[in-house]
Amino acid sequence: MLEWRDLQGEKVKEFQASVPFESVEAVDPKAEEAQLVLRTRQGDQNALRELVNRHRVRLIRTAANVLRDPMEAEDVAQEAFLKAFRELHRLRDDRAFASFVYRICVRLCVDRLRVKRAEPAELEPRQEAQGGSIETRMLVEKVLNQLPPDLRLTLVLREMEQMSYEEVAETMGVPVGTVRSRLHTARERFRALWNIATREEESY
Known part of the structure; x- marks a missing residue:
């Protein structure tokens, strides 16, 4: 039976050599996403849905924080995904899909904000906050x-x-x-x- 005092010098090396070591390869999220993009380019609908599922919540949250309108944020997120998949040929690095779709979402939000600022403001009754x-x-x-x-x-x-x-x-x-x-x-x-x-x- 191996005891603590035995874990010295050569005993340590013998003990280490006797323990099986399994190499666990870390999963690179960007590499994994690049595979999804590649499959999407090839017409794989499951890969497309996986990309949407990965980024949908954050895209809606970002749009909602910018536009301050949850319903409009849903529309913008959907529009961003559609535009991203239509323009997938513009994506040079498949590992950068997240940044690609977020940039599209941000531009759509900015466009909507500019339209809103150009429109005459509507006066709304002041709500009593509880x-x-x-x-x-x-x-x-x-x-x-x-x-x-x-x-x-x-x-x-x-x-x-x-x-x-x-x-x-x-x-x-x-x-x-x-x-x-x-x-x-x-x-x-x-x-x-x-x-x-x-x-x-x-x-x-």
């Missing part, structure tokens, strides 16, 4: 709606989606330096607009 958290959420949405699309999107991806600067840059298709600059501006404007909005709320 609880501070609901009131705060409504105020956050009000302030976010006043930010330009690029600043709003940068703020949402970084602060709400918790993306790194590099991930935001890749998703938006801009340099990291641009992300940092936009984020700084977005935070400053949000803070200023927030102060104005809270003062207005207090005056009611």
Whole structure:
């Protein structure tokens, strides 16, 4: 019977040699996704559905955070997937499908935000909030709606989606330096607009 005092010098080597070692190959998620993309290119509907299932929830959540409208977010996510699969020939690296479809989703969100900003604002009756958290959420949405699309999107991806600067840059298709600059501006404007909005709320 092997005891602790035996695990010294040559005994250690003998013990290690007697223990079977099985090599477990780690699964690379990007390589796995590249295989799904390849199969999708070949017309495999199961692979296509798997790609949708992998990214659907996050795509909808991102769109909802940007657009502040869950129903519209569903539409944008669906449109992003359709556009991504139609333009799959533009994807140079099959391992980068996630970034590819997120960039499409982000562009669609920005387009919709620009259309909304161009439309005349509709006055809605002020809702009575039941609880501070609901009131705060409504105020956050009000302030976010006043930010330009690029600043709003940068703020949402970084602060709400918790993306790194590099991930935001890749998703938006801009340099990291641009992300940092936009984020700084977005935070400053949000803070200023927030102060104005809270003062207005207090005056009611």
